[in-house]
Amino acid sequence: DLWNARGHIRFQDVHFGYSDDRVILPDFTLDIPAGQTVALVGTTGAGKSTLAKLVSRFYDPSSGSVSLDGVDLRRLHPKDLRRAIVMVTQEAYLFSGTVADNIAFGKPDATMDEIRAAARAVGADAFIEALPDGYGTDVNKRGGRVSAGQRQLISFARAFLADPAVLILDEATASLDMPSERQIQEALQTLLADRTAIIIAHRLSTVAIADRVLVMEHGEIIEDDTPEEL
């Protein structure tokens, strides 16, 4: 039986650098209560993606800890960690296989009904049904048949179906082709409901839907506010 995480994330005195001679996060402490949507903004190189990579355990801190519901991530079973924390990157990578396979990636026992419901929830169903073989369409290597915006929506559907306690999203910088700003915003609101979310935000419309906005600079939080106060 799977452990159900609540989604409380805490960085405690985290020190991290990719190499010993260059510190990216000198002494980082941050508490994100379960269910909160946090938008992370700041200049390039500030450490936003690094922070995201520490939460998804691509890297571990050299000292201090990152914890989920009070448990150090290093003490979690990898299976529990993957179930609880999902990261959607700006590349929105698609695997070879069908659209349905791609949505169900991470939850291979999903039924077609569940896959369709996830696509519908994020507004991806219309374009998928318009593809030559619908959900059975092969996306090819590197998603040849689908646009960048459509890839983003497929990865949203994948995350919705996986239903993690914590979602980390590195938002695409380039303006997406197909789905409109409004479509992405609506998809995001559905996707973020009832879970903790950390979004590296590039759109103002995303910052606006966050509960809390963190401004990062040189590995530190220099502002911590609601979007209204910023």
Ligand code: ATP
């Ligand atoms: P951006 O807005 O451009 O995405 P960011 O805030 O996400 O920037 P990070 O990617 O976290 O910034 O990078 C923080 C610092 O760490 C930068 O100086 C970057 O060059 C460095 N860095 C990032 N990834 C690596 C890596 N794999 N190896 C070495 N240094 C890295």
Ligand code: MG
């Ligand atoms: Mg980044």
